[in-house]
Amino acid sequence: MGVDNYKLAMWTFLGSECFFFGSLIGTYMSYRGKSLTGPYPLDVFDPAVTSISTFDLLASSLFMVLAVHYAKAGEINKMLGWVAATMVGGLIFLGFQYYEFSHFVHEGLTLKSNLFGATFYVLTGFHGTHVAVGVLLLGSLAWSAKRGHLANIGETTEVIGLYWHFVDVVWIVIFTLVYLLEYT
Amino acid sequence: MATPAAVPHTHEAGHSASPSGLWSWLTTVDHKRIGILYGLSALAFFVLGGVEGLIIRSQLSVPNNDLVSAPFYNALFTMHGTTMIFLGVMPLSAAFFNYMIPLQIGARDVVFPRLNAFSYWLFLFGAFVLNVPFLIQPFTAGLDPSSTLAPLIRVIPDGGWFGYATLTGKEFSPYLSIDFWVAGLQILGIASMAAGFNFIVTIFNMRAPGMTMLRMPVFTWMTLVVQFLVVLSFPCITVALILLLMDRLFGTHFYIPSAGGDPLLWQHLFWLFGHPEVYILILPAMGIVSEVLPVFSRKPLFGAPFVIFSGITIGLLGFGVWAHHMFTTGLGAAADAAFSVTTMLIAIPTGVKIFNWIFTLWGGQIRLTTSMLFALGFVGMFTMGGLSGIMHSSPPVDLQQQDSYFVVAHFHYVLFGGAIFGLFSGIYYWFPKMSGRFLDETWGKIIFALVLGGFNLTFFPMHFVGAWGMPRRIYTYDEGMGWDQVNLLETIGAFTLAFGVLLFLISFFRSMRNGAKAGANPWDAATLEWITTSPPAVHNFDKTPMVYSDRPVWEKSHGPGPGYSLPEGEEHIHLPPPSIKPLIGAVGVGMFLTSFVALNLSILALGMTALGLALIFYSFYTWFLEPGH
Numbered sequence: 001m002g003v004d005n006y007k008l009a010m011w012t013f014l015g016s017e018c019f020f021f022g023s024l025i026g027t028y029m030s031y032r033g034k035s036l037t038g039p040y041p042l043d044v045f046d047p048a049v050t051s052i053s054t055f056d057l058l059a060s061s062l063f064m065v066l067a068v069h070y071a072k073a074g075e076i077n078k079m080l081g082w083v084a085a086t087m088v089g090g091l092i093f094l095g096f097q098y099y100e101f102s103h104f105v106h107e108g109l110t111l112k113s114n115l116f117g118a119t120f121y122v123l124t125g126f127h128g129t130h131v132a133v134g135v136l137l138l139g140s141l142a143w144s145a146k147r148g149h150l151a152n153i154g155e156t157t158e159v160i161g162l163y164w165h166f167v168d169v170v171w172i173v174i175f176t177l178v179y180l181l182e183y184t
Numbered sequence: 185m186a187t188p189a190a191v192p193h194t195h196e197a198g199h200s201a202s203p204s205g206l207w208s209w210l211t212t213v214d215h216k217r218i219g220i221l222y223g224l225s226a227l228a229f230f231v232l233g234g235v236e237g238l239i240i241r242s243q244l245s246v247p248n249n250d251l252v253s254a255p256f257y258n259a260l261f262t263m264h265g266t267t268m269i270f271l272g273v274m275p276l277s278a279a280f281f282n283y284m285i286p287l288q289i290g291a292r293d294v295v296f297p298r299l300n301a302f303s304y305w306l307f308l309f310g311a312f313v314l315n316v317p318f319l320i321q322p323f324t325a326g327l328d329p330s331s332t333l334a335p336l337i338r339v340i341p342d343g344g345w346f347g348y349a350t351l352t353g354k355e356f357s358p359y360l361s362i363d364f365w366v367a368g369l370q371i372l373g374i375a376s377m378a379a380g381f382n383f384i385v386t387i388f389n390m391r392a393p394g395m396t397m398l399r400m401p402v403f404t405w406m407t408l409v410v411q412f413l414v415v416l417s418f419p420c421i422t423v424a425l426i427l428l429l430m431d432r433l434f435g436t437h438f439y440i441p442s443a444g445g446d447p448l449l450w451q452h453l454f455w456l457f458g459h460p461e462v463y464i465l466i467l468p469a470m471g472i473v474s475e476v477l478p479v480f481s482r483k484p485l486f487g488a489p490f491v492i493f494s495g496i497t498i499g500l501l502g503f504g505v506w507a508h509h510m511f512t513t514g515l516g517a518a519a520d521a522a523f524s525v526t527t528m529l530i531a532i533p534t535g536v537k538i539f540n541w542i543f544t545l546w547g548g549q550i551r552l553t554t555s556m557l558f559a560l561g562f563v564g565m566f567t568m569g570g571l572s573g574i575m576h577s578s579p580p581v582d583l584q585q586q587d588s589y590f591v592v593a594h595f596h597y598v599l600f601g602g603a604i605f606g607l608f609s610g611i612y613y614w615f616p617k618m619s620g621r622f623l624d625e626t627w628g629k630i631i632f633a634l635v636l637g638g639f640n641l642t643f644f645p646m647h648f649v650g651a652w653g654m655p656r657r658i659y660t661y662d663e664g665m666g667w668d669q670v671n672l673l674e675t676i677g678a679f680t681l682a683f684g685v686l687l688f689l690i691s692f693f694r695s696m697r698n699g700a701k702a703g704a705n706p707w708d709a710a711t712l713e714w715i716t717t718s719p720p721a722v723h724n725f726d727k728t729p730m731v732y733s734d735r736p737v738w739e740k741s742h743g744p745g746p747g748y749s750l751p752e753g754e755e756h757i758h759l760p761p762p763s764i765k766p767l768i769g770a771v772g773v774g775m776f777l778t779s780f781v782a783l784n785l786s787i788l789a790l791g792m793t794a795l796g797l798a799l800i801f802y803s804f805y806t807w808f809l810e811p812g813h
Contacts, residue, residue: 005295008385012415016377020419023453027427027438036444111436115444118436122427140805149809 060089290392469606481548565601641677772799
C-alpha cells in the first residue's frame, strides 16, 4: 500500500532535516556581514576551487541516479560500480572540504575568530558530516547488497539515494548563499 | 453490550504467551510494553516534578522565607519546568501513542518496533542525565573553586527551561549545570524525533484495510499532527543547543554580544521549537478528550472532521506564532502586529474544537465517570487558559504581563488544566484496556474533586497576584507587598492538589492488583482497540479487521452499518523477536552526547565519546543484520 515504509520514513526524516539546515542557514544569513573583525569571506574564498568540488558533488548525484537505475533493473554489478563511483565523488568532496578548512585556518579564520568563522564552519561542517554519513550508508549498502542481506535492493538503494540527493541539494543552497552571494 | 469479537487462540506457539522477567522488558519491542514503560516512567517523573513544585510553593508560602537558597531555587524552577514538559507530559502522551495507536488502527505493532524501543531507552537515558545531577551536587558543592573540577560545583540545570542566552553562556554559567541540560535535551530530542518518524509511517502505512484517513479515530489524528510538529520543530532546538554548545566548548560567539553575536537568535530558534512544543503537549490531550466525550455521551463526536481539521490548522499556525514570546524584546511594530494577529487566529480552530466538544455533550446520555469528569474539567480549565492566552496575544497587554505570575497562571491552566487533565481522563478511560481492570470510581471522584479544587486554588489566585506585579522566578519577596495571603493560599492549594495525586497513585497501584474486572469493551466505545481482549494479546488482533466506518465497534453493535468485519480463515501472524540492540544503541547515543558536552573537563570524556560512537556503530550494524525482523 502507498509508499514503501522506509521511503516514507526517509521523506519524513528529510523534512526534519530541512528544518535543521534551515535553522543553520538562517543563522548564517542573519549573521552575514556582522563580523566585527576579519578574515571576511572575500579574504579567504576561492570560488574556482569550490566550484570544482560543487561540480564533483553534483556529478556524484548523477552516479547515484545510475546506481538506483541498475539496482531496480537487477544488474547488481553495474549498481555496485555506480555506488562506488558515488562514494568516490563524496570522498573527493570531503577531501576538498578538508583542503578548504585547513587553508582557511591557515589564513587565520577559526571558529573563534569571528561570527563568519563560527557560522561558516558549523554550517559547512554539518553538511560535510552528512556527506560522510552518506558515504558510510553507501558503503554499507554495497557491502550488504554483495552479501545478499537485502530483501529489496532497488528500494533500499532508492531510499539512500534520496538522502544523497538531499545532501546535494542542501549544498547547492549553501554554495549559492554562502559563496556566490559574495560576488554579486 | 458489545461482546468480545476476538476470541484469543494461538496460531503459532509462543505468540500469546507473554514472556516475563527483567530481560524480557529490556529486550521488548512490543508497543504495549513500551507504552507501559513510558507510562510508568512518566508517572515517576511527574511525581518528581511535582515534589519540585511543592518545594517551590513551600518556599513562597511566606515572605522572606529561607527554606531553599536562591541558586537552588533557580535549579528547582528550571527542573520543575523541564521535568514536567519533557519527562512528564510528553512521555505520558507517548505512553498512549505507543499503546493505543497500533490498536486504534488495527495493526499488530508500530512499523519499526526496534526503533520504538530505541526511542524509549534513549528517553530514559536523557531523563537520567537531567536528574542525576541532584545526586551528584551534594558531594561536589564543597569543591575548591580553583581546582580543575570546579565546573562540578553546580551541576543541576539552573538556567530556566527556556535557557535564555546570555545567562547560559560560559561567562555567567561556568559550571556543568548548563552542559547537563544541553546533553539531556539533545538526547530527549533525538528520542522524540525517532518516535516521530516511526509513528508518522505507522499511521500512514499500517492502517487496517478500509480505514481511510477520515475513518481514523481523532486521537490517532491528533497523534499524527503531533508527530509532524515533533519532527519539524525539534531540529530548531537541536541547532540552538548545538550553537550554545559551540559557544561553551569551542569559544564561538553565537550568543555573545561583545563579539557581534545576538542573544535574540537563541530566543528565535528556541521559540520556533518552543511554541510548536506547546501544541505537542496539548494536542494529545485534545485527542483523548475527543475520544472520551462521545463515548460517555453516547453520541458521535460533533463535527468530527472539523475537530480534525482544526487540529491540523492549530499545528500549522503553531509554527507562525513563536515571536509572541518575544514582544518585550523590541522586534518592532510590524513584527509585533503580525505575530499578534497569527496568535489571535489560532484561537479560531481552538474555539471550534471547544464548541464541538460542548455540542457533543448536547442531548447526549451523559455518564459522569471519572474519565468523563476529567474530560469535562479539561474543557473548562483549558478554555480559561485559552482566554488568558488571548489576552496576552495583544502586545500592549503582554508588556504588562510578561514575567509576572499572570503568565504562570496562564500556562498552568493550559498545561495542567489542559494537558494533565486530558491525560488523567485518558488514564481512567484506557486503564481497563491496559490492565483488564477498572480504576476505582469512588476514589476517582474524590481524586477529581481534590485535583480540580487544589488546582484552581493554586493557580487561579496567580492571575491576581501577577496582575498586582509579582514577578516570576523570584525566590522570595518582602512582606507588605499585598502578596502574603494569596501566596499562602496557593501553597495550600498545591498541597491539596498533591494529596489528590497521592490518592491517585495509591488507587492506581491498588486497582492494578484488585480492581473490578473489565471486559473487552467496558465503556461501549467505538474504536478498534476495544475489540481486543483486556489486556490485549501480544499480537493484538487474531485477524486484521476490515473497517467500514469511523465508529466501527459502535456500529457493529448499534448499527446502522456493519462497522467492521473479520476475514474468513486463518491469518499468518508475524511478530518481531525481542532485541537488546535498541538498548545498546540508546546507551551509545546517550553516552556520546553526554560525554561530548564535558570534552573540556577531562580526557576521560574523550574516551567515553569514542566508546559511545563505537557502541552506536556496533548496535546499528548488528541491528540491521538481526534476523527475523
